[in-house]
Amino acid sequence: MLESSNNMQDKIADIKNTYLKKIKQASSLKELDEHFLALFGKKGAVTKLPKEFSKLSKDQLQLVSPLFNGVKFELEKAISNKRLTIRETGYSLLERESLDLSSPVEIKKRQGALNPLTEFENHIVQVFSKLGFQQYDAPQIDTDINNFQVLNIPENHPARDLQDTFYIDSTNFGIEPGRILMRTHTSNSQIRIMTEYPAPVRFMNIGRCFRNESTDARHEHTFDQFELVYIDKGLSLANLLYLSEYFLKAVFGPEIKARLRPKYYPFVEPGAGVDGLCIFCSGKGCNICGGVGWLELGGAGMIHPNVLRAGGINPNEYSGIAWGCSPERMTMLKQGISDMRQLRNGDLRLFESLGSSVKV
């Protein structure tokens, strides 16, 4: 069936009006490109229309063709004109734009805070400084002798199983393998303190320790320890209990009580687990303290005569207290952190949520 030329003229007028309007309203080159494609692309309205011309008679075609060509030209022209206008507007905007490098810029404030572990450690250093304890810095890489042997843990002693660690390949320094290690505890400070300073002494040692552990919510291969070494004449378990209670009150508040429970550590005799009355249930028994009403918070004891002797101190003249705790465990209890790994994984969201009190 033949198409009427009126019909075709309408279609052409329709394309023209619709697109001239769109082109006029376009405000970006991207928009214009879209209109161009919609008209002149492979499936564009202008590209497709001539396919319908075969339905027209010759006379009709003579009428429609020039009209179509005219509209095609008009649309092309409208697009290229509008392109120029949009470009010009862009350039003039750029010309008007100015950059004053001397004008003040508002810098977003981002206030840092200390890691709660660092905060806790700073606090306990202060707490014991008040009792005359000085800080001692023992090395994190030490000999098997200082870390184990002089602490009454000879080679092949079963207590070594509790503290497997990482050994340094020392063959390059002419030292046979298995002699230099990453310290497993701050107790490596004990012998150094005794040999470097004459008794009586009061020292504290805080720092990194390492163990060959698989990590979980309560264990890390890299962790901190805090240790006191107190040597004087006539010290007894009473002094040890006092120190424990003094420490726990400073950390958890005046309500807490300390108790000593017999526990084996090779370098002390007697050795004690230092417990604090459970801060969550005040001793009633809850699921955090496992129903016992007490939480194990540290390890301590009277320094073993063998260790004193290894440090050149006469055990008949002096006695010593060694006292240690895990700053991580304390911080977790105090701040309600359930996974130890959060303390070192660098995720700031934890610290933000705690609203760490010390701002730096």
Ligand code: DAH
């Ligand atoms: N060094 C012990 C450990 O890593 C902790 C410890 C226990 C330290 C008893 C002490 C102590 O000073 O007396 O498990």
